[in-house]
Amino acid sequence: MIDDDRHLGTFDGGGIAGKGDRFAQADKGGDILGQSSQAAEGMASVPALLQRNAERFGTRPAYREKEFGIWQSWTWAETEKEIEALALGFLNLGVDEGDFVAIIGRNRPYFYWAMVAAQSVGAIPVPLYQDAAAEEMAYVMGHCGARFAVVEDQEQVDKVIEIQEELHQFEHMIYVDPRGLRKYDHHKLHIFADIQEQGRAAYWEFIEDLKERRGKLDYDSICVMLYTSGTTGKPKGVVLSNRNIIEASRASAEFDNLTEHEEVLAYLPMAWVGDFIFSVGQAYWCGFCVNCPESADTMQIDLREIGPTYYFAPPRVFETQLTNVMIRMEDAGRLKKWLFDVFMEHARKVGPAILDGKPVGAWDRAKYALGHALVYGPLKDTLGFSRVRVGYTAGEAIGPEIFDFYRSLGINLKQLYGQTEASVFITVQPDGEVRSDTVGVPAPGVEVEIDENGEVWYRGPGVFEYYYKNEESTKKTKTEDGWVATGDAGFFEEDSGHLRIIDRAKDVGKMADGKMFAPKYVENKLKFFPNILEAVVFGDGRDACTAFINIDLNAVGNWAERNNIGYASYQELAGHPRVLDMIQQHVEDVNRSLSEDPMLSHCQVHRFLVLHKELDADDGEITRTRKVRRGVVAEKYGDLLTALYDGSKEISTTTEVTYEDGRKGSISATLEIRDAAVVDVADDKKVAAE
C-alpha cells in the first residue's frame, strides 16, 4: 500500500528550516541507526552506478523507447555518453551544486537522463506530476526554489511560463519536443539536444569540473526530492539520500533476485517514489533495461511487445484488465467460452498452489499444463504478462478475486506495503507466501513495530532524511532514533508473521467493549462485491457494527434487467426486496469471512440498510476522490443511524440533495432495515496485537 497521502495532519506553512540548512540536516539519524557511511560495493551515488554499468554492461540495453513505430534503444555505454553530454550542458548553463532541477514529463529516457545528469553536477532532481495544475506546480517549484526545469513539450512550457512570474529564482527551461515552440522567445528556453550539443562542444572546458563534482557525491548527499501529493494541506518535499535509494534498491533487488536481464515498462508517474525506485534505483543497481511506451495511449500494446519480467501496477490497472478480459469472453464463441470457463475453474483450484510450489496431484498438473497451452498462455500473452517473473501491486487493497485470477494464471503477483518516506519498501511478500489480505513480512533491513494504538512504525536504511523546509512535520513523523509513523493501523498475524494493514490509524476506533473497530477494512470487504458501490460502517463506541450500503446502479441495474425486475428510479431499485435479499447475502458473506479473523470477528455487521440515494461529492458526503466523509454522513443521516441501533424495522426519512447546478431539493423515502446473520465467535480466543 504505497500511499503518498500520509501524515498530512497539519501543514505549518513551510519555510522553517532556512535554505542553507538542508545539508546540515541531511546527516541526522544515520549514525544512530548504526549505519556506516560505507557504500554498497563502493557505489555511493547513482552517477557512480552509471559508470559501473557503462563498464560492466556496456553493450546491454539501458533504455528503450518506442518512437516512429520502432523500439529505439540505448546501451549503458551510450547512456553514459548522453548523460555526460547533458551534465556538461548543465554546467555550461550554470547549474550549481545544491540547485533543484524540476523534471516535468511522461516517462521518457530523456527525463531519466536529466535526473542523473542533475545528480552528476551536484544538483537535486525534483520530478513533478506532469498533469498537475499550474498552481500546484507553482507551489512546488516555488517551495524548492527550482532554477531549472527540464520539460517535455509545448504544454509544459506554456504551464511553466504561466507560473514563471511567481517564481523569482527560476531561470532556464529545457524542452525535448520542439513542436509548436519555434516562435517562442528563446532567451531562457533551450532544446534538450542543443544543451547536449553545447555540452559536447565545451567538453574540455567543463570535464574537470564535472569529475570533481561527481567525485564529491557520497552516501549522504541528496539523491532526489519527491513531493507527496497531499489531499489535505500542501505537498511536502521528501528528501531521499543516496543511501536511502541505493540501500532500498539493493535489498529489494536481492529479495527478488533481480538481475541485469530484467525488463521493465516505465509508465507510472515519474514523480512517484515507486517509479524512481524501479526505473532508477533498481535499474541502475541491477543494470536492467527500462522501456518507455510510445505514448500514454499505447501502454497496453507496448506492454505486450516488451513482455516485462518485472512489473508493477496499482490494483485499478489489474481490475480494468480483468474486466476487459471478461467482456471479451462474453462476446467469444461458445467453444472458446466453454474452454475458458472450464480451465479457469481448474486454474483457480490448483494454479496458486502450483505457483507456490506446493504439492499438487499429477492429474491436476497435467490438466493445468493443457490449460496453459489452450487458455492461460494465450491469455497471458494478450495481457503482456508472458514473461512476468515478479509482479507487484500496492497502493490500496486489491480484491481477492482479482488477485487470485492473476495468480491462478501462473503470474507471480505479490503485494507490498510502502510509502515515499520509506523509499517504498516497508513490508513485502516473499515468493510462496502470497495472500491477498496481507502485505507480507518486513522488507530486508527494515524493522516494523506496532505501537499501543495499533499504528505501524518502521525504521531502516530507506527512511527519508527530512521534509524539505518543514522541520515541524519532520519531527511529527520521524523520531530522533529514526522510527517513522505510517499513519496506518495494522497487526502481525501470529502464525505467519505477516503484517496486515487494517485501516488509517485515525479511523480506527474502539467498540463499547474496548475491542478494535476498523471500518475501512469491513467496507473494503463489502465493496469487493461489484453490486456494492459504497459502504459506511458504524460501530465506534457501540456494542455492534451496522452499515449503510450504496448499490452500484450499473451492476445492480444489469442484474435487474436479466432477472426481469422492473424499476423506475434509483430509489425504487435500491429499495426492491430482491435487491435487499442480494445485499443481505453479501453482508452475511462478509460476516462469515470476518468471523474467521480473530482480530476483527467482532466487527461483523449486525444490521444494515440500503441508502435511497448515492453518496455524492456535491452533497459533501464523499470527497472528489471518492473517500467517504464518515462524520458528515453520520450527522446527515442521524435518524437512519438511530434506527439502525433502536431495533426498528423501517424508517421514513427526508433528505436534502444538491443538484449539479447548485439548486437544492429533497427526496423522501421509507427504508427497510435488515438484520444480517452473524457468526458467533467464542470470546476467549486470544487476540494478539503483535
Next chain:
Amino acid sequence: MNEMNTEGYVTEDGRKIGGVVMEMRNITLRFGGVVAIKDISFDIRQGEIRAIIGPNGAGKSSMLNVISGFYNPQVGEVWYKGERRPQMKPYQVARQGIARTFQNIALFEGMTVLDNVMTGRLRHMHAGLVAQSLWKGRAEAEEVKNRESVEKIIDFLEIQHIRKTPVGRLPYGLKKRVELARALAAEPSILLLDEPMAGMNVEEKEDMSRFVLDVNDEFGTTIALIEHDMGVVMDLSDRVVVMDYGKKIGDGSPDEVRNNQDVIDAYLGVAHD
C-alpha cells in the same frame, strides 16, 4: 485590398508568406444551366493558410474541386507555380503535389490506419511490378523510406495507438485525423481541406485546429481550407475568400472580411442594433 507585393507579406504572428503558388483567374463553372462559380479570381501564396468561406450552396466545394482537378471550369485559367495548368485528371493534379481531404471521409474502411496513410505515399513509390512482387531491391528500400515518413506523420498527429486498427472501427474525429495524415503523407505543396471540422465537438475542433496550425508551422505546407465554422476560420486563416451564390464578395485578412459590409449582409447576417 491587395496591397501586398509579389514577394509576399509577414503575418501578425511573424510568419513569412512567400509569393503566389496558385492563382485562379476568372473561373466560371457551369453545370448545365446552373452557374456554380461566376468569374472568380484569387491567389494562394506560399506558406499561408487560405480559407474559402460562404453559406451553403455558395460554391465553395466546387471551387475546391476545380483546384484539385475534379471539375474543369468552362471559362478561366488555373495557374500553378507560374505556369498555366492544362486540363488535368485528379490523379495528375495529385502528382503535382496537391493533396486533399474530403468532406465525407473517403478512407479504406477495411484497411488499418497505417495502410491507409501509406496509400498517401503513392506518388513516392516508383518500384516496378517485378520488384514489388519479389520484394527485392528498390521495392524494399522504398518501403522502408516511405514507412519512416509515414511514422513521422503518425507521431505528429498523435495516432500511434491506432496504428494497427482498421479504420472502420474508429470514431469520426479520429477518421478525420487519419485522412489528414494520408494527405500529409503525400508531402504536398498545397493541402486542400474540405470542411476539416465538420461534425466535430468543441474539443475535437480545438485539436484539429492545433494540428492544422502545426502542420503549417512545422512543414511549411500551404493550406487551403473550406470551413463553415466562422470562429475556426477567423482564428486559423491568414486570408479569407468569401463566396456567395457563386460570386466572390470579399477577399482579405479575417479582420477585413469581418468588417466588409457585403460579407456581413450575406453571410454573417445583418446586425440589428
